[in-house]
Amino acid sequence: MKVLQDKRIQFILTGILFVLLVNVLPLKSSTYTMLTSCVIYSIAALGFNVLLGYTGQISLGHAAFIGLGAYVSAFVTQDLKLPFLVGLLAAGVVPIILGLILGLAALRLEGHFLAIASLGFGVAVQQTFKVLTALTGGFTGKTAPSAVIFGTKLKGGPEYLAFAVIVLVILCIFVYNIYNSKTGRAFIAMRDSVHAAQAMGIDVVKYKLIAFSISAFYSGIAGSIYMHLVKYTQPDVWGIVLSINLLGMVVIGGLASIGGSIIGASFITLMPHIILEIPGLKDIPSSATIFTGLAIILVIRFIPEGVIHVIGRVKGKIFKSGGKKNELTESTESVN
Template identity: 55%
Template sequence: MKGLLKNKPFLYIVAGLIVAMIPLLVEMERSTMTMMNLIVIYAIVAIGFNILLGYAGQISLGHAAFMGLGAYLSAYITGNYELPFLVSLLLSGLIPMVIGLILGLVALRLEGHYLAIATLGFGVAIQQTFKEWIAFTNGFSGARAATPEIFGFALREREHFFVLAVIICVLLILFAHNLLSSKTGRALIAIRDSEHAAQAMGVSLFKYKLIAFALSAFYAGIGGSLYVHLIRFTEPNQWGIDLSLNLLAMVVIGGLASIPGSVLGAAFIVFVPEFVKDIEWLQNIKNVASIFTGIALVLVIMFFPYGLARIGSQLKALFIGRPKHTKPTKGVEG
């Protein structure tokens, strides 16, 4: 039993089962269930983004484009070709993954703020394509998605959709954990810490940067597909720089190079607007949720650089102290 408690895949599965059962056992309002679904969906995207940023050290300011592409693809495929939802879900991840490979090729020549600017331009270009490609996206009128069905069972209720989203999230968490615990994960960390040192050790920048961009795009596409079938509608303005910055905030606030941190960061970003909305004296301030997010981002970077996922261990080290011969581990999932 003690060994199982130290087994992260086992703990992820148990946590997923417990979370999935909550709405089935406790009656919740529809708005609350929508928020819980969004937390799971954004957690999926944040995990993929953390593979890129937290583990590989590659910045992207256009990642919302991959999520939007997954949303439009899923709505288009299920609406025009009447393919099963699970097929459209898979295609909505695979097609952005191919585009992520292309973006990875660009990343081979760029780094730092140059890469950030390039990915920002990519995101703006894709968003503009959403606006202009009316045959595919229906332009500013937006695209509607069908009710998802699995083996003939329609997921009309938010509670049922939540169970599906949690199952997919747990599966993707297990895949990410196993991948990042392998040689690939160690190679990505080596690239993040020093590309020149990684090359000297025989790590292929070409191979692993492509893997990081492709996987992050795949996760974003899956998240986009789930999003559009939850909300049943999407339009181009949803997939702009604001969302990309929120994805960045999720990873940094939750914890770089941390799978649980990605989930915590997603919960924080989704919950903050709902929390602020109920504070009467803040309601007249425009974009107050973004202000809170920005403040949280600055505070985390300044005082808790390992994010919410490791805030407990950092506070423990601060107040109890750490033996002089030990150092905090860097780049290890927490």
């Protein structure tokens, strides 16, 4: 039982159960694509949560990292004819360079100043995508082949979803290990107070750059998996709307929470599909973006800790009441 209490084992078992479930259920190909998108944005949100939730650094230009990962992976596999796993690794490593650049700019910036600077950074990178035709194809867009791993072609169905889940589980375990390490404690100290962290001897410069690098790496990985799912992209995809959606995923799901990142990403990803099923709402332009903004406002106002913590409190009350009921039953039986 102690083994099952380990969060890392829980991540693995949850991933296995999810994959088995979606393979048993008779799902449409569009449903598999939607679920895979949830997993992809969960990876991106998880990386963004490392930055915002664990270190308190806000970024409104994170879509640039996801876009760069997508383009790098497409270039490596389509133009250089290298294996998909090489493209996946390159898509994670190359954005780290941009992450370090943004991290260096963030050393003297905090709060809304950092948000504005990162927004400008994201806009600049998006415009670069439009003119860097050798890598991105410019306005024409960029295509990518299907993912092939060890000679097996992964189609956009249960196979690709299973692969995306495996990557997500590995990255969840990595974040969990960071959170429970010296680096994680340094992140939290920085988030609570930069000056107090410096007074305790924490190298703020070092850990800010680490946080931006990890976040950029996760975003690049998400971009690569996305690219080989849809097999086409163009610069307009990687704009401010996606960055705001990432912010919404983390805020709605829960700051500094692995489960919150997944819940928030699933909520934001599924919302447009849900809205399409509601009469009257589907005819409103940008209705999904409007509801995302409203959701962020409502969560900040009423449940600033995020949905995951509300679920945790409800779960705690249920088990607590259940425990009291068991104690009462045992005492009654002993009296009888």
